[in-house]
Amino acid sequence: MSTPHIQAEIGEIAKTILMPGDPLRAKHLVETYLENVKPFNSVRNMLGYTGTFKGKEISIMGSGMGMPSIGIYSYELYSQYNVNNIIRIGSAGSYVKEVKLYDVVLADSAYSESTYAMVQSGYQKNITFPSEELNAAILKKSQELNLNIHTSCIHSSDVFYMEGDNNYKELVDKYNCSCVEMESFALFHNARVLGKKAACLLTISDSFITHEVISAEARQKSFDAMMKLALETSIEL
Numbered sequence: 001m002s003t004p005h006i007q008a009e010i011g012e013i014a015k016t017i018l019m020p021g022d023p024l025r026a027k028h029l030v031e032t033y034l035e036n037v038k039p040f041n042s043v044r045n046m047l048g049y050t051g052t053f054k055g056k057e058i059s060i061m062g063s064g065m066g067m068p069s070i071g072i073y074s075y076e077l078y079s080q081y082n083v084n085n086i087i088r089i090g091s092a093g094s095y096v097k098e099v100k101l102y103d104v105v106l107a108d109s110a111y112s113e114s115t116y117a118m119v120q121s122g123y124q125k126n127i128t129f130p131s132e133e134l135n136a137a138i139l140k141k142s143q144e145l146n147l148n149i150h151t152s153c154i155h156s157s158d159v160f161y162m163e164g165d166n167n168y169k170e171l172v173d174k175y176n177c178s179c180v181e182m183e184s185f186a187l188f189h190n191a192r193v194l195g196k197k198a199a200c201l202l203t204i205s206d207s208f209i210t211h212e213v214i215s216a217e218a219r220q221k222s223f224d225a226m227m228k229l230a231l232e233t234s235i236e237l
């Protein structure tokens, strides 16, 4: 069996899958952390692999950038491949001074101007939520690992390059958004409509406050803390 976007057979994808936006980050993470690796997707180069971490089967696959892309992959993974848990592991731009480069943020909600959820199933609100169970497991594991993470609402934006530098301030004031990325609103929505679980961990790659930016290479390779947290949580799900 296959879908228009994923060539895997049923059973080749684990119940828990970690999804960075970038398929090359998926490849790098698999090579760095997993054993017994088997590729399951290369359609459109959206690389996906299943392997083991400390003996437990985990999959890692790119989601692409933006809500239409993660909307397709997460829907197919949940509905066609019996995936139960998707943890997005992404990069984000910080909107507040307390959230600094390389800090890790756990989303407790995702605000968006996107019409994704309304078009998908008539959902009228502009905030979607991750699984409370997954978030509790991630927070517990962060404490065990002695890793300080921020927990907050995040902004899921459809637009990376925006005219006007200060639009983000309203989102900080109104919704307490600490940072911006481009996928979680849709991921959380799909999980809810399909009765599955989703969470989102982000590493800060740039700051709207200080205008610091990490390189594309660092973005691909240097998200160790977030990755360890995601993997150590995944083996307990």
Ligand SMILES: O=P(O)(O)O[C@H]1O[C@H](CO)[C@@H](O)[C@H]1O
Binding pocket: 020, 021, 022, 064, 065, 066, 089, 090, 091, 092, 160, 180, 181, 182, 183
């Ligand atoms: O690093 P990833 O996971 O791709 O996440 C962020 O980076 C991309 C934009 O550069 C968007 O996908 C955004 O959500």
Ligand SMILES: O=c1cc[nH]c(=O)[nH]1
Binding pocket: 091, 092, 093, 094, 160, 180, 181, 182, 205, 206
């Ligand atoms: O979506 C994103 C991701 C990282 N940095 C941003 O400014 N936006």
